[in-house]
Amino acid sequence: MLMESVALGESFVFVPPVFEREGRPTLAGLFSHQPVEGIDAGAALFWQGDRAAEVFEVTEGALRIVRILADGRRVITGFLFAGDLVGVSQRDRYLYTAEAIEPTCVRRLARRRFDEAIDKQAQLRSQLVGQLCDEMTAAHEQVVLLARKSAEERVSSFLLALVRRVSKNHPSAPVVNLPMTRLDMADYLGLTIETVSRVMTRLQAAEVISQTGRHTVAVLRPARLAMLAADDEEDGLDAAVPLRSH
């Protein structure tokens, strides 16, 4: 039911300054009159090197942001979920490929329109700056993770970020969905699939998580996970004792 939703119903409309229900304009609101498009799992929304002529809003599903080096090495610089915007920080050309990791829906908006709308409304401008600053913050966090964290800390940080993402809505029930493969996780965390797999196994053995199927993880001890993640924000003052291997 996701797949056949390309350009359904609603016709394309010129986008005037769009206001959300309460009358406050939002970046996401700019997309609200755009038709929803479906993207098959594995398909690309755009490719590294394409003219960055459009921005997108994810309405359902998940994307991975991929960069490929000349010799084939792959890096995932981020994952995007429902509600996230894609391509806002791209100027002339996209510097990365955006691929669906599961059946995904997006709304599309010409960058020209996006820029025009922002130019007209101060409130949208400050939101744009906020969006860019948030992206920067996430990128910095990833730099810290890759520069100085161990495999165990990287995987824990990743799971913790996903927990926090869902916890915003459901304060309890720390069950996390992992739509991406182990390879995606590895390329995001600067590790190999084998190392990711081993750490997941150890986290399970330590009863920090419980893997129920490949794409679902229950977080049994979020506080311990936060310690293992070597998370700055955490008020868990003590350093975590790493898990034993055997």
Add this chain to the structure above:
Amino acid sequence: MLMESVALGESFVFVPPVFEREGRPTLAGLFSHQPVEGIDAGAALFWQGDRAAEVFEVTEGALRIVRILADGRRVITGFLFAGDLVGVSQRDRYLYTAEAIEPTCVRRLARRRFDEAIDKQAQLRSQLVGQLCDEMTAAHEQVVLLARKSAEERVSSFLLALVRRVSKNHPSAPVVNLPMTRLDMADYLGLTIETVSRVMTRLQAAEVISQTGRHTVAVLRPARLAMLAADDEEDGLDAAVPLRSH
């Protein structure tokens, strides 16, 4: 002569929309009437956690952007040189500490003023967005480096970036100044001082660079350096053969 230049000469003036010589407003132009302050080598411009109430322009010298994990591990997420702006992408609080790595001069501007000026002028706005996008691009590049590049590629990429920085002005004469210590380089590249040192030695043995003093490097073979850096942008199509150790 750098040290005693705190708040010299020029008095503080209210900053109206400031225009550069040619009449086109620029972000850097906003700082042009601000007094220049000197910062001792090793001193901090601001600290991680401070209220982000000001933005800065580096007019001389160099800064390192530092993040410290709870257990003391240090990450440098960037270096800033003359002409660069500092703190633009910070919202409520600075997420990092900015320290001078040599005697450095900056101009300071209240964020309120910065935001006001930008709010008034569309040309500044697009420059701000451009600045933020450039920062994002750099951060992504660093993520790629840290996620998937070898020690040799990391150091080569770093030197190459510095070469390109100076080459903008002097198209020839690839002599690079390294004001930072090996520890700074290591914390920026996600390596240890020893590894950085070993790679530098190997690059010298391979006659790719020539170390003349601790803080100066002559790049003898920039094209080879670019290959060793596994640089995407490079049209050097072939994969570089890594340097031999012995």
Add this chain to the structure above:
DNA sequence: CGTTAACTTGAATTTTGTCAATGCCTGTGG
């Protein structure tokens, strides 16, 4: 010119990656 921090070098160790084999979901087709 001497002191000292910064850097280099070497050897041993650890962590992560590589290679290879096995096991297990998941989605397809009967």
Add this chain to the structure above:
DNA sequence: CCACAGGCATTGACAAAATTCAAGTTAACG
């Protein structure tokens, strides 16, 4: 609805890369 195939994940043994620990050197600064 079940069986099966094939991709994905796990596990183990081994190798490689980078770190750690420990001396030595060197260059920068007073």
